[in-house]
Amino acid sequence: MDRPAEDRRPHAAGDDEAFKLELVQLIPHLRAFARTLCGEPAAADDLAQDAMLKAWDARASFQMGTNMKAWTFMILRNQFYSEKRRSWRQSQLDQEAAERTLVAVDDPEAPVALDELRQGLAMLPPEQREALILVGAGGFAYEEAAEICNCAVGTVKSRVSRARKALHAILEDGAYDRDGRSAGDAMRTILADAQRLSTVR
C-alpha cells in the first residue's frame, strides 16, 4: 500500500476499489463513534452515512497507506459539529436523545455496569467524552486523537485524564440517575470485573 513519494500519481480507478474496500471495513467503527456522539441510534447512523459519503467524495485527497480510520473519524466529527452549529436546540435534543437511548438499549441480559457507564459518559463534557472514547475505546494514540479533534496532544491527554477521574467519581458516587438502585452498585459491578482481571494476570 505504501508508495514512495515520487511514485505518487493521480487517483486511479484501481485506487477507488482499494479505497472502497478499506472504507467498508471502517463502517462498523464509524457507526460506533457516531453512536457515542449522537446517542440516538438512527441519528447516529445518518451521521455515519453522511461521513462515509463525504469520505468517498473526498477519496482523491486521501493518500492510500496513511491512517484511513483517523481520517474518516475526523470527517465524521467535523460533520457532527457543523450540523450541531446549524441547530440552535441541538444540545437539548442531544440530551433528550441520550436519555432515550439509555432506555432503548436497556437489555435485561446486558451487564448492569454497562448501562451505568453509558449514563456516566453522558454526564461528561462532550470534549472529554470524545477524547476518552477515541483513546480508551477507539484504540487511537493521543497524537491521532489530537489530529481527529483538531487540538494539541497535551489537550487530549488532559481531557482523557479529567474524563477518567470524573467518570470514576460518577460511578463511585452513583451520581447517575437510576431509580431504585443504591449508589455505588455500578462501581461494585465494575470492581468485580477488576478483581477478575487481576486474578487472570
Place this chain on the structure above:
Amino acid sequence: MIEQRSLGERLTPSAALDEARLRQQAIGVRLRQMFDEVVNEQVPDEFLEILRRADNRSSENG
C-alpha cells in the same frame, strides 16, 4: 474531591492506590466493551447500498 473515608480507613495508601488503578482499568475494559458492542453489530444494508450508488454515479461520470 470525593470523600472516600470508608476506603481510606480500611486500606493503606498503597493498597488504595492499587485499588484506584484497578478501578480505572475496569472502566477501560467496560468502555471498550461498550464501543465494540456497536462495532460488532451487523451493518445495516443501507450503508453498502448508499456506497454502491455513489460508486456507480462516479463511474458513470468519470
